[in-house]
Amino acid sequence: MHRFANPARFLRLARPLTPALFWLGLLLALGACLWGLFAVPTERLMGDTVKIIFVHVPSAWLGMGGWMGIAIASLVQLVWRHPLAGIAARAIAVPGATFAAICLMTGSIWGRPTWGTWWVWDGRLTSMLVLFFLYLGYIALANASSEKGDTSRVAAVFGIIGAVNIPIINRSVIWWESQHQKASITLGGSSIDGAYLAPLFVAVAGFSLLFGALVLMRMRAALAEMRIDARMRRMADD
Amino acid sequence: MPHLPFIIAAFSVTGVGMLWLTVSSYLAMRRSEALADDLRQQP
Numbered sequence: 001m002h003r004f005a006n007p008a009r010f011l012r013l014a015r016p017l018t019p020a021l022f023w024l025g026l027l028l029a030l031g032a033c034l035w036g037l038f039a040v041p042t043e044r045l046m047g048d049t050v051k052i053i054f055v056h057v058p059s060a061w062l063g064m065g066g067w068m069g070i071a072i073a074s075l076v077q078l079v080w081r082h083p084l085a086g087i088a089a090r091a092i093a094v095p096g097a098t099f100a101a102i103c104l105m106t107g108s109i110w111g112r113p114t115w116g117t118w119w120v121w122d123g124r125l126t127s128m129l130v131l132f133f134l135y136l137g138y139i140a141l142a143n144a145s146s147e148k149g150d151t152s153r154v155a156a157v158f159g160i161i162g163a164v165n166i167p168i169i170n171r172s173v174i175w176w177e178s179q180h181q182k183a184s185i186t187l188g189g190s191s192i193d194g195a196y197l198a199p200l201f202v203a204v205a206g207f208s209l210l211f212g213a214l215v216l217m218r219m220r221a222a223l224a225e226m227r228i229d230a231r232m233r234r235m236a237d238d
Numbered sequence: 239m240p241h242l243p244f245i246i247a248a249f250s251v252t253g254v255g256m257l258w259l260t261v262s263s264y265l266a267m268r269r270s271e272a273l274a275d276d277l278r279q280q281p
């Protein structure tokens with residue numbers, strides 16, 4: 001892990017990896033969406049609205065996975081003082097918040113024709129909304145601490161504590177009565193028919209690669225800004 | 239209730255979100271790296 005603590009070494013890896021992840025992710029995500037839109041059969045109970053699963057589930061997965069990424073990077077930042085960990089956590093925040101927002105919006109759009117309502121204050125929807133607000137809080141804290149020039153320890157602690165919400169989201173459909181269906185994909189198997197499952201896996205893989213490319217872009221931007229700040233300080237000293 | 243408008247809306251929301259995220263991340267990266275390279279080349 002500490003091999004990549006050197007920003008120059010990290011950039012040598014990130015520069016070719018960014019376009020590779022982006023184009024492969026775009027190809028898979030677009031392919032899965034087209035596959036889901038035009039080639040999967042109509043579902044017996046939900047009708048054609050089942051096609052929303054191909055954008056809703058990847059965005060939910062990445063909204064939650066993004067916060068786990070922030071929590072792990074924050075832990076690495078605080079415990080091992082890895083210089084890139086804090087940058088990685090900050091770079092994950094905006095993509096994670098965007099995917100959480102897409103999950104909430106596509107879920108609401110899906111809820112109207114299937115549940116008859118845009119929104120219910122049940123455990124799953126409310127805990128996902130809390131995750132979105134946690135992202136906003138994290139982004140505000142990280143921006144405030146970077147303006148002061150410190151190492152964003154407060155944001156890192158917030159990132160770790162906020163991870164408590166992830167198992168709550170996961171177990172919410174079991175702990176409380178919910179309009180939302182129970183987990184369809186578990187470690188023990190899947191209750192989703194193979195006709196939907198295959199494009200769903202491709203969509204999750206594609207959006208995950210896109211997410212990785214976006215995080216790398218934001219990390220590269222942050223590292224370049226650090227180089228600019230250091231250069232400006234040297235120029236001011238001279 | 240017709241399902242097509244809901245499907246179009248869900249995919250449009252995702253498309254717009256992804257487009258905004260991609261453009262903003264790419265521009266931030268290109269601008270910062272270009273400025274950093276320019277400053278490095280200055281004596």
